Amino acid sequence: MSSDRPTVSHPSAGPDRRLLRGLFAALLVACAALLGAGAPARADSAGPGPTASAIVEALATAPVYVDPSFAAAVTASQQRELADRIASTGLPIKVVLVPLKKGDAFDGSAESLAAVVQERLGRPQLILLTNDQYGSWLKGTEWPNDTHQTRDAAMAVGMLKELKDAGLAARVGRAVDLIATGRGTEVYKAEAERADRAYSARPKATDGAADSSSGGSGTLLAVAAALVLAVVGAAFLMRRRRSPRHTAFTFPDAVFAADRAADEAGLRRQAAAEVLALGEAVDSADGAATPGLGRALDAYDAAGRVLDAARGIPDLAGVLALTAEGRSALAAEPSLPLCFFDPRHGAAARRTVWRPLGRRERVDVAVCEDCAQALRARRAPQVLAVRDQGRTVPYFELPADRSLWAATGYGSLLSGPDDTLAARVGTGEFTRARQQTDGHGATKG
Numbered sequence: 001m002s003s004d005r006p007t008v009s010h011p012s013a014g015p016d017r018r019l020l021r022g023l024f025a026a027l028l029v030a031c032a033a034l035l036g037a038g039a040p041a042r043a044d045s046a047g048p049g050p051t052a053s054a055i056v057e058a059l060a061t062a063p064v065y066v067d068p069s070f071a072a073a074v075t076a077s078q079q080r081e082l083a084d085r086i087a088s089t090g091l092p093i094k095v096v097l098v099p100l101k102k103g104d105a106f107d108g109s110a111e112s113l114a115a116v117v118q119e120r121l122g123r124p125q126l127i128l129l130t131n132d133q134y135g136s137w138l139k140g141t142e143w144p145n146d147t148h149q150t151r152d153a154a155m156a157v158g159m160l161k162e163l164k165d166a167g168l169a170a171r172v173g174r175a176v177d178l179i180a181t182g183r184g185t186e187v188y189k190a191e192a193e194r195a196d197r198a199y200s201a202r203p204k205a206t207d208g209a210a211d212s213s214s215g216g217s218g219t220l221l222a223v224a225a226a227l228v229l230a231v232v233g234a235a236f237l238m239r240r241r242r243s244p245r246h247t248a249f250t251f252p253d254a255v256f257a258a259d260r261a262a263d264e265a266g267l268r269r270q271a272a273a274e275v276l277a278l279g280e281a282v283d284s285a286d287g288a289a290t291p292g293l294g295r296a297l298d299a300y301d302a303a304g305r306v307l308d309a310a311r312g313i314p315d316l317a318g319v320l321a322l323t324a325e326g327r328s329a330l331a332a333e334p335s336l337p338l339c340f341f342d343p344r345h346g347a348a349a350r351r352t353v354w355r356p357l358g359r360r361e362r363v364d365v366a367v368c369e370d371c372a373q374a375l376r377a378r379r380a381p382q383v384l385a386v387r388d389q390g391r392t393v394p395y396f397e398l399p400a401d402r403s404l405w406a407a408t409g410y411g412s413l414l415s416g417p418d419d420t421l422a423a424r425v426g427t428g429e430f431t432r433a434r435q436q437t438d439g440h441g442a443t444k445g
Contacts, residue, residue, distance in 0.1 A: 050098050051105050056120040059094050063087070067098040070131075070168070078169040085173055089180040091148065093127045095172055100131070110139040111308060118143055129154060129175055131168070138175055140184075151304070153184025155272070159191035185276060192273050264313050267344070271310070271319040275303045278323045285330055292329030295420065299326030302425035309434070314386055314395055314405055317343040318430075321410040322421050337411030340365035340396075342384040348412075365412040402436040404429050 050067055058065045063086045066074045074082075074097060086093045096117060102108040106116060110130050118126050118141070127142045127150050140154030157163060157175045166174075178184045278300050287293050303322035310316050320343045328335045339345035340354075348366030354375060355362045371381035383394045400407035404424060408414055411421055424430070 052116045052120050055096055055098070055117060059096070059117070059121065063093060064095045065097070066095075069099050070097045073097075073168040074172070075169070082169065082172055082176070085176050089176065091127055091180060092123065092125050093129065093176060093179065094121075095129045095176075097131050097168065097172075111141075114139065114141040127179060129172060138171060140175065140179070146304075148179045148182055149184030150179050151184070151308070152188040152276070153178035156184055156188035156191055159188070185279070189273070189276050192269060192276075264316070267313060267316045268307075268310070271303075271307055271316045271323075274320055274323040275300070275307055278303065278326045281327065281330055290330055292331075292334075295329035295422065296326040298420070298422040298426060299323065299329060302422040302430075306425060306430060309430075312386075314384065314403070317384060317410065318405050318421070320344070321405075322425070325411060325421050336366045337409075337414075338366070339368040339371055340409045340412040341367065341371045341381040341394075343410045344384070345371065345382075351412075363409075363413065365409060399436075402433055404433045407433070 055065050062079075062083060064074075064079045064082050066079055082095060086095070094117070096113065098113070100106060100108045100110060100113065106112040110132050113130055114128050117128060124144060127148060128140070129150075130139045130141075131137065132139055137158045138154040140150035140152075142148060142150035146152075154175050156178060157171045160174070163171055163174060178187060278296070282293065282296050282300055285293050285296070290296075299322050303319050303326065306315055306322060307319045310319060317338075321338050324335075324338050324343075324347065328337075336348040336351065339348050345368040347368070349369040350372060351364055351366050352372060352375060353362050354365050354367075367375070367381070374381040383396075385392050386395050386398065388398060395403065396406050396409060398406040404421075407429070408421060408424065414420065
């Protein structure tokens with residue numbers, strides 16, 4: 001694994017750094033929304049949307065299907081140009097651009113759209129490009145495997161600086177070109193590293209006056225930062241004054257919301273980089289000298305599947321745990337899983353016996369050095385928290401049938417060498433847990 005790969009953020013970086021990351025991510029999202037020229041506006045009154053039958057019927061005679069609501073973004077002439085470009089590749093590429101919203105024929109899911117179209121077309125070999133639910137980003141899926149790096153090609157297009165102001169048709173065209181050349185992973189990795197370098201090069205916040213060019217928006221952001229930091233500091237001081245040996249997990253809602261917003265965008269980028277790095281390590285491994293290569297391949301596949309379906313921080317943390325499992329399988333000596341309390345802490349330093357507050361049973365878990373020190377001092381470690389039915393709780397307090405991560409402790413609670421996160425994802429436990437979670441109305445992330 002290359003040493004310049006993006007690293008997972010550690011909570012010890014402090015709330016101020018995480019807040020700045022969150023504000024930066026929020027600004028990027030806002031800019032993307034404002035600069036997304038050519039992205040179709042989605043109207044709530046657009047109706048139920050196209051049916052799978054209508055899409056498949058159209059694809060039988062043309063490689064591009066564009067819903068009428070997207071006609072302004074991808075005109076008839078642009079559709080013909082895309083069809084000609086696809087034909088020149090000689091690849092089985094299809095493009096489906098439709099409005100997606102909760103309750104439609106695909107329940108607003110680009111993944112469901114892709115799966116249904118592939119099944120209805122009945123083609124064992126297919127490359128499908130679709131839009132996401134916002135209409136401006138692309139999703140790439142290839143059957144029977146990702147031979148042409150379709151997934152990374154689609155993701156890379158959304159990160160290319162030269163396409164920031166480009167319309168949807170131009171983005172689809174570039175994705176087709178990347179798929180044809182097989183350079184999707186290379187370009188995506190380069191863009192991810194460029195974005196990470198750009199973030200790292202940003203000047204640190206100071207106590208001085210804000211840049212005069214920032215205007216009112218800079219003032220508002222500064223005020224928001226000060227307020228959230230005040231909440232964090234007040235909560236910390238109150239907890240220390242009331243009970244310096246208090247071990248219960250408490251999560252002020254404002255702190256939780258700020259933490260989630262700050263972390264998710266960066267964590268998704270880091271999780272994608274980890275999957276790419278594991279893929280490279282698997283490709284370069286010597287099969288004859290790597291007995292765990294098969295397990296690493298399973299972990300790579302499972303990590304990609306979870307990343308594609310990830311809805312929030314807990315799932316993205318699961319991607320980190322799966323890639324760590326894959327790296328361990330490639331190593332000469334197996335390593336401990338990521339930290340039980342929060343995989344974002346990084347690799348565990350040791351295993352320890354821990355008894356949750358208010359319970360009699362003890363569990364053997366892998367912990368990072370910071371969490372080990374917190375337990376020795378009888379302090380509550382920093383944990384990955386989730387919203388569940390209106391409450392904020394540690395992820396491991398969710399019922400096991402509703403969270404693969406609670407059931408496995410991100411690897412700490414697995415029963416033996418043959419019981420792996422990848423194997424559980426492969427047998428459908430992640431999907432079934434998601435279905436149970438949705439049925440109980442829990443909020444992910």
